[in-house]
Amino acid sequence: MERVRIDKWLWAARFFKTRSLATDAIDGGKVALNGERVKPAKEVKTGDRLEVRTPSGRFAIVVKAISDKRGNAGAAQLLFDETAASRDARARETEHKKRFADPADAIAARPTKRDRRDLDRFRDA
Secondary structure (H helix, E strand, O other), X not given: OXXXXXXXXXXXXXXXXXXXXXXXXXXXXXXXEOOEEOOOOOEEOOOOEEEEEEOOEEEEEEEOOOOOOOOOHHHHHOOEEEOHHHHHHHHHHHHHHHHOOOHHHHOOOOOOHHHHHHHHHHHHO
């Protein structure tokens, strides 16, 4: 096997949980092959450069192997190499999110009566 559809490859490489999610991402412009926007049926071959945006971050990768079957995570990691610049950018983005996290994100729901009393005590003190 020399070539495979890009949506199948992204699914097999575990960037997306389902092929339909991979197809939607490709149609939405979140995947670029060799710097160009593509359609889900475009074929990928070894040596191609992909730029993939997922909810977990942006990845710049080089295709090392071709597969149309989804295996375990270890097998999926053998399908591609992530560039050093991509790894560094994702690490910086993660650090930035941790450092500048919005305190409101920690609030899961409306304050309870106990929370309100604690707030009142804090304000009066």
